[in-house]
Amino acid sequence: MSDIFDINEITEEDIKLQYITPALLSKWDIKKITSVNCQLSVILFMEIVMENVAYLNNKGDLIQFKYGNTKIRFKGPYSLERIEQIKEWDNGYLVVSAKYSHTDEVVEDYIDLIPILENLYIKPEKFLHPIKEVKLDYAAR
Template structure:
């Protein structure tokens, strides 16, 4: 039986034009990505603002594990991390 994802509580992780993009509902958080990032391939773990994801880089044939901590990014943007992150239950890779 397939598990149905609740889109109201799902965020996406992607990249575009040299930036990592984290989207949740109407919010888009963008921050500079590594220069050789081609795309994220999967989200391995989501823990209230801390992401472990696999990413494809131009200089490597295989995926590499990437770690992203959104809490300091949100604080730098004057966004309350607790309020913003609380409703997010799942993060998926954004597909173009």
């Protein structure tokens, strides 16, 4: 296995085996290593290594929000043609500029991810916490 991982391909097990376990064993007595210590190390490592950027795109009325290896797809307005710009990200709430089929003008619109995440039994506060920025990315399909 290569020493360099693509962030989209690295798993929690890779992190444990390649980085955390050797680091813990080199510094701590094996008898003092607990499951809690390992879990905290994984969380800290993921926050440092994992990009704090999520990506948004759409194809017609189907909107995709991607963070890490998680892709969430949901229906937008039937007349949505394209999300043109992300104006603001506020921990689950997006302000976007979008083009709709019923008007020639770009319109400001809003996406609230919290009820979508809750309906998928994803804890919004845990999932959204590391995300600091959302970018448009039509190549991220």
